[in-house]
Amino acid sequence: MLDKITYEFLESVDSTNERIKALAREDREQGLVISADTQTAGKGRIGRKWETPKRDTIATSILLRPTDIPIESVPTITVIGAMAVRKALEVVCGIQSEIKWPNDIVIDGKKICGILTEMEMRDGRVWYVVCGIGVNVHNRDFPEEIAFKATSVDIELEKIQSKAHSSRKEITKAIWEYFKEYYNIFVRTADLSALKEEYERHLANIGKAVRIEAQENSYEAIAKGITIQGELIVEVDGQEQIIRTGEVSVRGIYGYS
Ligand code: BT5
Numbered sequence: 001m002l003d004k005i006t007y008e009f010l011e012s013v014d015s016t017n018e019r020i021k022a023l024a025r026e027d028r029e030q031g032l033v034i035s036a037d038t039q040t041a042g043k044g045r046i047g048r049k050w051e052t053p054k055r056d057t058i059a060t061s062i063l064l065r066p067t068d069i070p071i072e073s074v075p076t077i078t079v080i081g082a083m084a085v086r087k088a089l090e091v092v093c094g095i096q097s098e099i100k101w102p103n104d105i106v107i108d109g110k111k112i113c114g115i116l117t118e119m120e121m122r123d124g125r126v127w128y129v130v131c132g133i134g135v136n137v138h139n140r141d142f143p144e145e146i147a148f149k150a151t152s153v154d155i156e157l158e159k160i161q162s163k164a165h166s167s168r169k170e171i172t173k174a175i176w177e178y179f180k181e182y183y184n185i186f187v188r189t190a191d192l193s194a195l196k197e198e199y200e201r202h203l204a205n206i207g208k209a210v211r212i213e214a215q216e217n218s219y220e221a222i223a224k225g226i227t228i229q230g231e232l233i234v235e236v237d238g239q240e241q242i243i244r245t246g247e248v249s250v251r252g253i254y255g256y257s
Pocket residue numbers: 014015016017018039041042043044045046048049050051052058059060061103104111112113114115116132133134135136146149150151
């Protein structure tokens with residue numbers, strides 16, 4: 001169970017995930033959240049870069065010490081993070097977004113948030129997990145390589161002519177409060193049985209074509225939903241297939257998502 005969340009803020013850090021890892025190794029407690037104004041080495045999956053311009057984005061990570069979930073369930077924590085961000089954007093900002101399995105939040109096919117879950121083992125068991133979340137909030141423009149596929153809270157609020165304010169602090173707090181709620185439901189069963197339905201309601205591309213890009217080949221499939229372990233279910237030539245996190249990347253055939 002995740003009971004208490006404690007917040008610490010840094011002006012600048014290499015990566016909030018790396019900072020949490022260092023503190024985890026110093027035996028800090030579960031529930032510690034580190035947020036930063038900017039990251040000098042913000043990272044995505046498999047060594048990709050995550051842009052964190054100063055004061056424009058949320059870069060925030062939580063330390064978790066799951067005691068009763070098996071190692072196979074750890075990637076599901078990314079799903080929990082995605083649900084929490086989606087909900088926070090809806091409640092705090094009035095913005096509707098979708099979850100692009102496994103680790104992105106998108107609006108009209110553009111990415112507003114990315115999530116990176118990492119863990120370290122000790123003595124054959126999960127020692128700690130860090131779930132890191134990056135949300136674009138005040139960004140007005142993006143580096144050329146991502147300009148076509150990125151968006152921010154302020155850009156989206158302007159589109160819907162909303163006067164809602166977008167305080168990074170308020171959004172961050174809401175993200176971790178919802179994260180706590182969803183996480184505690186998740187750890188009860190170590191799966192998504194109680195959350196699957198809500199997740200699927202917000203899954204981008206459900207019922208639509210996606211392209212599965214595996215290492216050796218790439219093919220078209222229809223996204224059907226997720227398993228209670230958080231894997232993506234797709235249909236290929238009338239047959240159901242399970243896609244596990246990290247194995248492949250999933251792209252919408254039309255547009256980014
Ligand atoms: C992710 O990876 O989307 C995970 C991003 C996690 C960032 C958080 S911030 C707090 C914590 N500390 C860290 O160091 N990381 C976490 P991936 O699915 O691999 O996507 C990375 C790709 O997203 C990049 O290769 C770019 O194409 C794109 N990208 C980079 N910065 C972006 C941004 N600010 N907004 C939208 N897209 C971006």
